[in-house]
Amino acid sequence: MSALDGLEVRRTTTAQQLADGLSERIMAGAFGPGDRLRESAIAAELGVARNTIREAVRILELTGLVRYEVNRGAVVIAPTPEKIEALYTARERLETAAVLRTPRPEQLEAITRAFDEITEAAAEGDTARIVDRDLAFHQAIVALLDSTRLDEFFAAMTKELRFYLMVLSKSETPEEVVAQHRVILDAIRLGDHDRAVAEIRAHIDVSVEQLEQLLRR
Amino acid sequence: MSALDGLEVRRTTTAQQLADGLSERIMAGAFGPGDRLRESAIAAELGVARNTIREAVRILELTGLVRYEVNRGAVVIAPTPEKIEALYTARERLETAAVLRTPRPEQLEAITRAFDEITEAAAEGDTARIVDRDLAFHQAIVALLDSTRLDEFFAAMTKELRFYLMVLSKSETPEEVVAQHRVILDAIRLGDHDRAVAEIRAHIDVSVEQLEQLLRR
DNA sequence: TGACCCAAACTGTAGTACAGTTCAACTGTA
DNA sequence: TACAGTTGAACTGTACTACAGTTTGGGTCA
Numbered sequence: 001m002s003a004l005d006g007l008e009v010r011r012t013t014t015a016q017q018l019a020d021g022l023s024e025r026i027m028a029g030a031f032g033p034g035d036r037l038r039e040s041a042i043a044a045e046l047g048v049a050r051n052t053i054r055e056a057v058r059i060l061e062l063t064g065l066v067r068y069e070v071n072r073g074a075v076v077i078a079p080t081p082e083k084i085e086a087l088y089t090a091r092e093r094l095e096t097a098a099v100l101r102t103p104r105p106e107q108l109e110a111i112t113r114a115f116d117e118i119t120e121a122a123a124e125g126d127t128a129r130i131v132d133r134d135l136a137f138h139q140a141i142v143a144l145l146d147s148t149r150l151d152e153f154f155a156a157m158t159k160e161l162r163f164y165l166m167v168l169s170k171s172e173t174p175e176e177v178v179a180q181h182r183v184i185l186d187a188i189r190l191g192d193h194d195r196a197v198a199e200i201r202a203h204i205d206v207s208v209e210q211l212e213q214l215l216r217r
Numbered sequence: 218m219s220a221l222d223g224l225e226v227r228r229t230t231t232a233q234q235l236a237d238g239l240s241e242r243i244m245a246g247a248f249g250p251g252d253r254l255r256e257s258a259i260a261a262e263l264g265v266a267r268n269t270i271r272e273a274v275r276i277l278e279l280t281g282l283v284r285y286e287v288n289r290g291a292v293v294i295a296p297t298p299e300k301i302e303a304l305y306t307a308r309e310r311l312e313t314a315a316v317l318r319t320p321r322p323e324q325l326e327a328i329t330r331a332f333d334e335i336t337e338a339a340a341e342g343d344t345a346r347i348v349d350r351d352l353a354f355h356q357a358i359v360a361l362l363d364s365t366r367l368d369e370f371f372a373a374m375t376k377e378l379r380f381y382l383m384v385l386s387k388s389e390t391p392e393e394v395v396a397q398h399r400v401i402l403d404a405i406r407l408g409d410h411d412r413a414v415a416e417i418r419a420h421i422d423v424s425v426e427q428l429e430q431l432l433r434r
Numbered sequence: 435t436g437a438c439c440c441a442a443a444c445t446g447t448a449g450t451a452c453a454g455t456t457c458a459a460c461t462g463t464a
Numbered sequence: 465t466a467c468a469g470t471t472g473a474a475c476t477g478t479a480c481t482a483c484a485g486t487t488t489g490g491g492t493c494a
Contacts, residue, residue: 015446036475041475055447070455072475073475090366090370149307150311257444257445267479271445288445289445
């Protein structure tokens, strides 16, 4: 570790900051799914030029939270059964592949820690934190694959998923969440690959089913 | 199938067309790795406004061929040992997970077809087409996962990889390429998952090694 | 040789303008 | 009343201009 570790010049652009800010707002629900991001309005409100907003939104597009439609501009993504299914299918493939590998100690520790945090959050009834740690748990599982590219890909999907969970205001009972993750963790700990795969599949099936039910209303 | 299937109005913007065009040019080697895309020069040459070019380049960024550096603008990505390794690691994880699944007939057919095309191209000594069909072969393997999201992710990586292969002007003997893919195809056909996994690992190890050797010069 | 400085080139951002598109409200008609 | 047609406001896509701040590739000077 260098003495200068962590020291870094502030190196960012207005557009990047705007993108980050907008991303936060969208995640927080300031814009609902399907909403258009009107450039002039945002530009005026934030006191920046419209082209800067356009750039910010293009950067936002990288995260997958908005997509561009010709002559309609940026539109916040909206969950559909197909999209949710596609998202969870990809998750299932990655996570089941991941648990076939034998965890290194620090990897197992990371997963265990995430589980403990889910348990804590559940005890406190902090639903936002439950979701957060839930996703961290699965990210830690994917990390078993030892692939930065797949980690990044999964993180991007997580961002999308978190947004869907937010707008659908999905809420299982905390006990269920803890129980479902405990069986996965146990299977991983025991090195029982088949069972881990089965539990992940079950967990994901349940989630998809619940989300689609929410969506149908 | 609707009677209107496939009918679609041409709906694209100048920026999108520019992004497509630039992408092609980069893939064709008009810009080398590490090159900067100078906005004013491109804008002047193509007779469009600079902000339109900026937008086009932001769109390009989505494909991963360029990345933005503050105050330096868009820079064409350059291969490094780390990046190549990360790319191939992700490929290895996906492809080995894929061959654990039992192919449906049409999937097996797609893989076989890609292999036949590699063989054809090899016979004709058409190296560009060998690379193209090689990548198609692997895309067909990933398709075994039945996940559109992962297909898209892999396609994006393929684009990046194709560029690296191009700039490194990698060239194995066509016979080697055919031989390596034949053993993979055979293992898949026989339903021998372990052997398919092993062959894919071997294939990828060889590729990484060759590329890094090229890179060291 | 190396530190320093400078000007050219370029990016990031602002601001204005306008043609073309979308969309919702309004109008007229059967 | 239902529907086709029209209109206008709002908004996007694109162009153009401008300028401050940053990078960069020389020079200059010690």
